[in-house]
Amino acid sequence: MKNLKKITGAFVLFFLFAGGFIFAQDRAINANQLPKTAKNFLALHFKGIDVGSATEDREIYGVDEYKVYLANGVKVEFDSKGNWKEVDGKHQKLPYGFIPASIRNYAAKNFPNTYVIKIEKERWSYKAELSNGLDLEFDRDGNFKRIDD
Template sequence: MKNAKKITGVLMIMFLLISGFIAAQDRAINPNQLPKNVKNFLAFHFKGIPVASAIEDREIYGIDEYKVYLSNGMKMEFDSSGNWKEVDGKHQKLPYGFIPVSIKNYSTRNFPNTYIIKVEKKRWSYKAELSNGLELEFDRNGNFKKIDD
């Protein structure tokens, strides 16, 4: 009976230690610590908008992603190499310079009185949210697939 309790106690401690190592650890960083391509992306597409905060999301195997919050409320996510994954304008118009031209052209041609407020790049597709609430889905080449409302 005592050995069973000891074994259970040891297993519980091991479980807690392992789960602590596996859990994601977000850490606030200085914007100067962001990867060079993130800093270049921000300087080029969001010039003059200060970074309010930057978060480094660490996993056991290294950095998973970076989250950047601008002073105007916009939020961005970048992969561990500093490539953009998602840009959320929080209902503000996004600059179109980093959005694939075919997505920009499709949205402005078919929805002339709207603008893109959020864009997400996935492995095989893109998603763009318009100011009227519609979500447009595109394949990885920027070809229109469907509308979600």
């Protein structure tokens, strides 16, 4: 009887896990369907640059993230609430308004002839890629940790 419960439990977990992959999908959306926080971010930091396309990544439990591709090639990823997670300039200089001041200052002081072309905000850290190809890692307060290879 115990084995039957374990096997049944394993099947239920398997189908729930597999179902997440089956039902997970990207769906094209209109830019005005983005969360207000995301729309405000784009209006403030990428003023005058049109949204080329936008998608929402839907999971079984709801929207997981949004991806926005701007007309100038920049890609911005937002979490389900519209907070930015990653901004990839595709080798273009990113606007500095949303990048923490300590990261901007560190890059400007230590790598004066470079600029940030990509930044990722993770739960406990930031990763910034510079125009010279270096990847810098910072803690969540923006303090330099290391150069990442």
